[in-house]
Amino acid sequence: MQAVSLRARSLSTSLFLKTLLALSGAGWFFFLINHLYSNLHMFLGRDSFNAYYDALKESPAMLWGIRGVLIAGIVVHVGTSIVITRRSLESRPQRYHVKKDVVTSYAARTMRWTGPLVGLYLVYHILHLTVGAAMPAGLAHDPHDYYGNVVRSFQVPWVAAFYVIANGALTVHLAHGASSLFQTLGLVDPQVDKTRNVVAIALAVLVCAGFASMPIAVWAGVLVP
Ligand code: HEM
Numbered sequence: 601m602q603a604v605s606l607r608a609r610s611l612s613t614s615l616f617l618k619t620l621l622a623l624s625g626a627g628w629f630f631f632l633i634n635h636l637y638s639n640l641h642m643f644l645g646r647d648s649f650n651a652y653y654d655a656l657k658e659s660p661a662m663l664w665g666i667r668g669v670l671i672a673g674i675v676v677h678v679g680t681s682i683v684i685t686r687r688s689l690e691s692r693p694q695r696y697h698v699k700k701d702v703v704t705s706y707a708a709r710t711m712r713w714t715g716p717l718v719g720l721y722l723v724y725h726i727l728h729l730t731v732g733a734a735m736p737a738g739l740a741h742d743p744h745d746y747y748g749n750v751v752r753s754f755q756v757p758w759v760a761a762f763y764v765i766a767n768g769a770l771t772v773h774l775a776h777g778a779s780s781l782f783q784t785l786g787l788v789d790p791q792v793d794k795t796r797n798v799v800a801i802a803l804a805v806l807v808c809a810g811f812a813s814m815p816i817a818v819w820a821g822v823l824v825p
Pocket residue numbers: 632635639653663667670722725726729730746750763770811812814815
């Protein structure tokens with residue numbers, strides 16, 4: 601009886617952790633869609649892009665409100681993913697009993713390597729464009745010319761290549777993340793499994809193709825300093 605109640609408690613803790621993981625991931629996903637929308641202003645020209653970021657910086661309450669939510673989200677996301685991973689490694693002997701577990705563990709393993717890669721991408725990206733401490737050699741960071749910082753950096757081949765490749769890791773992470781989110785929201789019927797995965801992959805590819813379009817457009821000479 602006690603074993604049953606311990607198991608029930610462990611299952612409800614797992615569900616709670618997975619819900620927190622999914623919700624924090626969803627928050628970041630919405631940020632990414634908004635960030636992509638803002639960044640696509642690059643195709644409307646320097647003034648349009650710079651005006652967007654100038655407006656954001658002119659409102660410290662909004663800027664720090666968004667930053668606060670993003671930081672809280674990433675702390676919850678990384679924290680819960682570490683706890684869930686440790687718990688799943690501790691219960692490893694039972695994992696390969698049924699096929700579904702093998703599929704789940706494949707997705708979980710993928711998240712374990714794409715997660716840290718996306719984390720590194722994010723740290724580099726903030727040092728690069730927000731802090732300005734990681735501009736490519738020979739380029740100065742202009743805190744008021746967001747467009748110029750991006751375009752001049754993407755003219756350096758390794759920077760553009762890094763962003764495109766890192767977007768690949770982000771695509772895989774978002775595709776698995778979105779699929780798990782739909783599952784946590786209750787879409788677990790075998791009949792919707794395939795559709796759920798197709799929608800998740802399509803969303804991830806769309807967002808990441810949008811982000812990759814900027815370094816590619818600079819390479820192609822469509823966006824110029
Ligand atoms: C080609 C793709 C991208 C471009 C051109 C881009 C561009 C920018 C620019 C111009 C800024 C503002 C810098 C500043 O504060 O002065 C920024 C900030 C930021 N970007 Fe990106 N970004 C890209 C992709 C991403 C991705 C994929 C993520 C998330 C994984 C991301 C997350 C952030 C965050 C968290 C900030 C900091 C916002 C803040 O200052 O509070 N960006 N990005």
